[in-house]
Amino acid sequence: MTDPLLSVETVSRRYRLPRERLLRPAPVLTAVDRVSFRLNPGETLGIVGESGSGKSTLARMIMAFEPPDSGVIMFQGHDLARMRAPALRRLRPRFQMVFQDPYGSLDPRRSVGWSIAEPLRAIAADDPARVAEALRQVGLQPGDAGKYPHEFSGGQRQRIAIARAIVTRPALLVADEAVSALDVSVQAQILNLLMDLQETLGLAIVFISHDLRVVASLCDTVLVLQNGQAREAGPVADVLNRPAHPYTRSLLAAAGVSE
Amino acid sequence: MIALDRFSVRFGTSAALREATISVAPGDRLGVVGESGSGKTMLGLAMMGMTPGQGRLEGSLSVDGREMADAPEPRWQALRARRVAMIFQEPMSALNPLRRIGDLICEPLGVHMGMGRRAARARAADLLAEVGLPDPALRLRQFPHELSGGQRQRALIALALACDPAFLIADEPTTALDAHVAQRVTALLVRLAEARGMGLILISHDLTTIARATTRIAVMYGGDIVETGPTRAVLSDPAHPYTLGLLAARPAGIAAARPPGAPRPRLATIPGSVPRLADLPEGCRFAGRCAIERAICATRRPVLRPAGPGAAACHALEGGQ
Numbered sequence: 001m002t003d004p005l006l007s008v009e010t011v012s013r014r015y016r017l018p019r020e021r022l023l024r025p026a027p028v029l030t031a032v033d034r035v036s037f038r039l040n041p042g043e044t045l046g047i048v049g050e051s052g053s054g055k056s057t058l059a060r061m062i063m064a065f066e067p068p069d070s071g072v073i074m075f076q077g078h079d080l081a082r083m084r085a086p087a088l089r090r091l092r093p094r095f096q097m098v099f100q101d102p103y104g105s106l107d108p109r110r111s112v113g114w115s116i117a118e119p120l121r122a123i124a125a126d127d128p129a130r131v132a133e134a135l136r137q138v139g140l141q142p143g144d145a146g147k148y149p150h151e152f153s154g155g156q157r158q159r160i161a162i163a164r165a166i167v168t169r170p171a172l173l174v175a176d177e178a179v180s181a182l183d184v185s186v187q188a189q190i191l192n193l194l195m196d197l198q199e200t201l202g203l204a205i206v207f208i209s210h211d212l213r214v215v216a217s218l219c220d221t222v223l224v225l226q227n228g229q230a231r232e233a234g235p236v237a238d239v240l241n242r243p244a245h246p247y248t249r250s251l252l253a254a255a256g257v258s259e
Numbered sequence: 260m261i262a263l264d265r266f267s268v269r270f271g272t273s274a275a276l277r278e279a280t281i282s283v284a285p286g287d288r289l290g291v292v293g294e295s296g297s298g299k300t301m302l303g304l305a306m307m308g309m310t311p312g313q314g315r316l317e318g319s320l321s322v323d324g325r326e327m328a329d330a331p332e333p334r335w336q337a338l339r340a341r342r343v344a345m346i347f348q349e350p351m352s353a354l355n356p357l358r359r360i361g362d363l364i365c366e367p368l369g370v371h372m373g374m375g376r377r378a379a380r381a382r383a384a385d386l387l388a389e390v391g392l393p394d395p396a397l398r399l400r401q402f403p404h405e406l407s408g409g410q411r412q413r414a415l416i417a418l419a420l421a422c423d424p425a426f427l428i429a430d431e432p433t434t435a436l437d438a439h440v441a442q443r444v445t446a447l448l449v450r451l452a453e454a455r456g457m458g459l460i461l462i463s464h465d466l467t468t469i470a471r472a473t474t475r476i477a478v479m480y481g482g483d484i485v486e487t488g489p490t491r492a493v494l495s496d497p498a499h500p501y502t503l504g505l506l507a508a509r510p511a512g513i514a515a516a517r518p519p520g521a522p523r524p525r526l527a528t529i530p531g532s533v534p535r536l537a538d539l540p541e542g543c544r545f546a547g548r549c550a551i552e553r554a555i556c557a558t559r560r561p562v563l564r565p566a567g568p569g570a571a572a573c574h575a576l577e578g579g580q
Contacts, residue, residue, distance in 0.1 A: 043519060050437035153532040154295070183294035183533055184464070188508035188526035195523050210438065213510035217526060220519035237516040252513070254438035256467040 011071030046219035093168030113145025290473030308335035361399030481544025488569015498567030
């Protein structure tokens with residue numbers, strides 16, 4: 001058994017809510033509550049849950065955008081919360097993120113090539129050849145680097161966002177509802193692209209989604225979150241075929257996945 | 260009855276809705292399914308007389324037998340609320356945030372039904388109970404922001420039902436909601452349509468929602484209705500290559516789940532992407548993405564003909580395959 005690429009150990013994150021009464025202490029929301037999981041290189045973990053389940057908070061902690069209040073997140077042997085800024089900046093090319101909305105995550109006034117090269121500039125490694133390679137890997141043309149986001153369709157923009165995420169050759173991709181805004185016919189193309197990249201680049205993926213159908217077709221393992229707590233976790237075939245927790249069963253029924 | 264006969268909405272040289280022919284009777288539940296740019300929202304807006312002002316209308320659109328395609332706004336205003344009501348995806352932007360739920364629902368009751376304040380309050384409370392909001396008396400005093408997303412959508416449905424419309428058009432009513440809440444709101448719409456004998460036009464990109472809630476389906480692509488028929492039959496035995504492709508591109512659900520490390524089969528895809536309104540092909544809108552395309556497809560528009568369990572617009576299906 002190799003060391004996991006990513007290990008999340010009893011991680012919690014609490015937010016202080018606005019005071020409801022002047023003389024009472026402010027209420028605290030536990031967005032993520034003692035969640036643990038491990039992810040091996042090249043594997044895909046699906047994190048499912050409804051809005052407010054803590055999925056996106058967990059993603060932000062994995063990306064070291066915010067630290068956990070308790071618990072430890074280890075990526076390639078590094079404790080992310082204890083790293084100093086320069087060291088974290090050098091590690092960041094190894095783990096990248098793709099967001100739901102490719103319109104919002106690409107600068108409309110900058111060429112696509114400029115946006116894709118952004119993570120390379122952050123480590124002073126800007127290289128047009130790397131940008132061209134990333135464009136080819138996501139099924140676009142190297143010549144597309146000179147075009148602007150408005151010249152592309154929604155699905156192509158999500159390909160550009162993926163190109164930006166893989167241009168630094170990361171070991172881990174965190175995808176937060178990355179196909180949720182896409183039309184069904186385009187969604188299938190992007191899911192296939194993620195599977196192709198995973199095989200050719202050996203990428204591990206944390207795939208956050210509310211869509212159990214998508215998770216079933218893409219992921220190896222799944223973690224079911226409700227109110228910040230892990231309700232169930234395991235191989236996706238086991239969890240979805242024989243759900244042990246009533247919440248998982250109700251999610252499956254609501255999604256009509258077995259219909 | 261709402262009936263469209265070769266009804267089009269054109270913007271310059273492009274048609275956002277092209278020669279749509281479809282009818283809905285009270286008690287019918289019609290599902291309109293399609294991807295972005297399919298024209299499904301334009302179809303819903305047309306049935307409300309709310310197509311954008313610069314759109315040019317052609318063909319016939321009648322409500323209760325009266326031609327409405329060229330009707331002036333006051334005639335539509337008389338029809339809206341009383342005969343045809345509509346709800347949208349985002350209930351927060353459809354409800355005035357500065358007004359209490361009770362005042363929002365009482366307004367149409369006063370304006371259209373001539374009810375006094377006391378009668379309107381009582382009717383509004385009944386409506387909130389009918390859409391499954393507990394403690395209606397409290398809800399009447401609340402502002403939209405005090406309700407959850409699902410409760411807001413229920414309040415919006417109560418508002419749409421205020422004047423007992425014969426038809427309710429629901430455009431992506433559950434897309435912004437979590438799966439559990441969405442399922443309950445969909446079930447509520449079906450229950451209301453059945454109990455009131457109301458026609459329901461449910462517009463959605465989600466085939467699962469359409470399959471659950473509707474008896475008839477219209478599949479739209481690029482401004483055209485490409486296939487119609489009984490919902491269950493069309494979804495299990497589709498005739499049009501686009502409907503076929505759409506169903507095949509959908510992740511299979513738990514059947515697709517494999518043990519870790521096992522090779523993952525790729526999803527079926529439709530090549531290319533949904534064309535923009537200005538780039539729509541002249542003939543069949545699906546030309547260029549279709550697997551069984553013929554020479555005629557790019558130039559001549561196919562019309563709906565009996566095919567499979569319903570009707571489909573496809574040159575390849577004509578002339579006995």
